[in-house]
Amino acid sequence: MIVLNLHKTLQSAQGTMSLQLEMTVQKGQFVTLFGESGAGKTSTLRMLSGLMDPDKGYITVNGTTWFDKDRKINLRPRQRHIGYVFQDYALFPNMTVRQNLEFALDKNQPRTIVDDLIGTVELRELQHRKPDTLSGGQKQRVALARALVRQPEILLLDEPLSALDSAMRQKLQQYILEVHRKYELTTILISHDVGEILKLSDRVYEIQHGRILRQGSPETLFGLGQSSAKFRFTGEVTGIRKAGVVYIVTIRIGNDLVKVIADPSEAEFLQTGDKVAVASKAFNPVIRKI
Ligand SMILES: Nc1ncnc2c1ncn2[C@@H]1O[C@H](COP(=O)(O)OP(=O)(O)OP(=O)(O)O)[C@@H](O)[C@H]1O
CATH class of the missing domain: 3.40.50.300 (P-loop containing nucleotide triphosphate hydrolases)
Structure with a gap:
């Protein structure tokens, strides 16, 4: 010890x-x-x-x-x-x-x-x-x-x-x-x-x-205990774009870029450079700042 x-x-x-x-x-x-x-x-x-x-x-x-x-x-x-x-x-x-x-x-x-x-x-x-x-x-x-x-x-x-x-x-x-x-x-x-x-x-x-x-x-x-373990990844936000009533958040995971749709309450606290966890809830990905 x-x-x-x-x-x-x-x-x-x-x-x-x-x-x-x-x-x-x-x-x-x-x-x-x-x-x-x-x-x-x-x-x-x-x-x-x-x-x-x-x-x-x-x-x-x-x-x-x-x-x-x-x-x-x-x-x-x-x-x-x-x-x-x-x-x-x-x-x-x-x-x-x-x-x-x-x-x-x-x-x-x-x-x-x-x-x-x-x-x-x-x-x-x-x-x-x-x-x-x-x-x-x-x-x-x-x-x-x-x-x-x-x-x-x-x-x-x-x-x-x-x-x-x-x-x-x-x-x-x-x-x-x-x-x-x-x-x-x-x-x-x-x-x-x-x-x-x-x-x-x-x-x-x-x-x-x-x-x-x-x-x-x-x-x-990192707040992952609260989300489904069936599908989960972590990455870094590289962009956030408003598309009508939702937001498209681009996340870099390793060498890949993934786009996730976020509702305003999820996108509100996010900015480029944030580390995030994305998990699925009844097949809809939820995004959480970590
Ligand atoms: N020997 C020293 N005497 C006084 N201050 C020091 C000494 N070595 C480092 N520092 C200062 O202590 C602070 C903390 O440095 P440290 O390298 O421990 O941070 P860190 O968390 O490891 O950062 P990084 O992730 O950038 O490596 C810095 O501002 C650094 O300039």
């Missing part, structure tokens, strides 16, 4: 922002941090991993204190047994895929874990290639495998899929779920993609200006 009690003054473009978060993540959970840019999501992961010191508060993981300002406890990043995957892969360009993984091994650690990971994320054919010969999705599989070489209990994923196209994202989501289950990880993801959050997470925290605004299961948080 991870218990976070974090206080940190951050410098935003608008001035100072006071981050104050209390969060408990159960062992084995898949948790997502969601919220607008600059809300403090990355800073939260950096404090958990030891890359940024909180001004006040404590971090305990499975009963061990990793950080406690009052008791002057502050474990170094290497002592925290965390795997961290970033959006930009951060691979060593002069090393092959296998060498990137082997470089992460601890002294005395058996090499079998490297083979196991290469198998799990299907890198066997690519293992002797250098990163600049790989696609974005392949590089991110290498970064995911490398983050797991030291067999961490906690995996932190900072928007790892946001640079990938939709088909590649879907594949990578599958790999992420697979490693989360196979290596019995506790995983914390930062994501803005509602479909991705629904697919992967047990629990979502919505962060705004350094505070938890809402938390709950993804279905509850």
Whole structure:
């Protein structure tokens, strides 16, 4: 179980922002941090991993204190047994895929874990290639495998899929779920993609200006518990047009554009850029802002 009690003054473009978060993540959970840019999501992961010191508060993981300002406890990043995957892969360009993984091994650690990971994320054919010969999705599989070489209990994923196209994202989501289950990880993801959050997470925290605004299961948080589960998708509004007494709302789902008819009460609160859920109610799609 991870218990976070974090206080940190951050410098935003608008001035100072006071981050104050209390969060408990159960062992084995898949948790997502969601919220607008600059809300403090990355800073939260950096404090958990030891890359940024909180001004006040404590971090305990499975009963061990990793950080406690009052008791002057502050474990170094290497002592925290965390795997961290970033959006930009951060691979060593002069090393092959296998060498990137082997470089992460601890002294005395058996090499079998490297083979196991290469198998799990299907890198066997690519293992002797250098990163600049790989696609974005392949590089991110290498970064995911490398983050797991030291067999961490906690995996932190900072928007790892946001640079990938939709088909590649879907594949990578599958790999992420697979490693989360196979290596019995506790995983914390930062994501803005509602479909991705629904697919992967047990629990979502919505962060705004350094505070938890809402938390709950993804279905509850995005209002999907109230709609029929027979037909449901999430997407982003790209246009709203009035057509007589109704509105035509264009929604982007992955690479597809779908048009949905909405009545004025549904369309009233929508604008371009909104994330929405569309579900069917007795064959009529209903549209809800999330
Ligand atoms: N070391 C630091 N010291 C002070 N302020 C910082 C530091 N690092 C980041 N900040 C500021 O803290 C704020 C929150 O940044 P953070 O990266 O945590 O947000 P975020 O929610 O992850 O946003 P995004 O989705 O854009 O990545 C930003 O305004 C940033 O400039």
